[in-house]
Amino acid sequence: MKDLKQFNIPFVGLSEGNHDFKYIIENEFFEYFNFDEFESAILEVSLNFFKKSTMLELVFKVKGTVEVPCDITTELYHQKIKATLPLVVKFGQEYNEDNEEILILSHDAYQLNVAQYIYEMIILAIPNKRVHPKVLDGTMESETLKKLKELEVKEVKEENTAEEADPRWDKLKNLLTEKKR
Template structure:
């Protein structure tokens, strides 16, 4: 996959200390990754890069929303997301990104691309089960919800009444033995 130029940070020309970067992520970013679960995206990425003499520390913080479909009703809604992540970039003999929060770049590298980290940070911020807020508070009026309520199993109280009525009376005397201890 071709890397996007705006997410490549040339750290060679930066002074030692903290440097701030901001990115506005929209739907076109996810089209580049061919990710189609989001209908629309509006996420702000705040990145603080702290350059030290032997390594780089990157602190990502994201906030915003993604428009997704509800798992119960398939209604689209805006899911608020927030997440943060710390990444340490060290220098070594060869490229290595096997550790989650440690990236090793070869000696002589002059830039780091962060688009994959932003992509994963946003994807992981979205809950596994996506439920429309209107479902939780009862304000969403949907045909699917009405059908789900109609087909849902009855409450346990109704089941216990049916079980007591269908029970053979001979079992009642045996149950008394259990309570007479």
């Protein structure tokens, strides 16, 4: 990802131990992944990068907000995002990312681009059903909600009484009770 160079971490030159990285994520970041469901995004990602002699331990943390449309009213609102993603990087013969918690880099690798992991962590932190907080607490006023209330199915009260019952059904019920005897 040549356009996301700031997310490259050249771990070969880093000393063993703990290293911290901070990233500010805005809409431009998601354009690289062709993701356009956010109207705006302001997120802060902190990466705790712990280098050991034989492996790397990464812990990504994100917090901030993204502006998304409500699934019920289509009104925009700020969805809070908070998530953590641990990742262990080991070294082997060839690159392998089959396991979501362990990444294997080839022995000749010298840097790691973390943009894909940040992207996936943010996308997975967003709820599947996005509901505006004012809809949840009942204070939302919108044309969509008014129309939904108009079209709401009202409870149908059963007014069937014994006199209105079809006599054919009574005969069928009698068949059932006769069999039980």
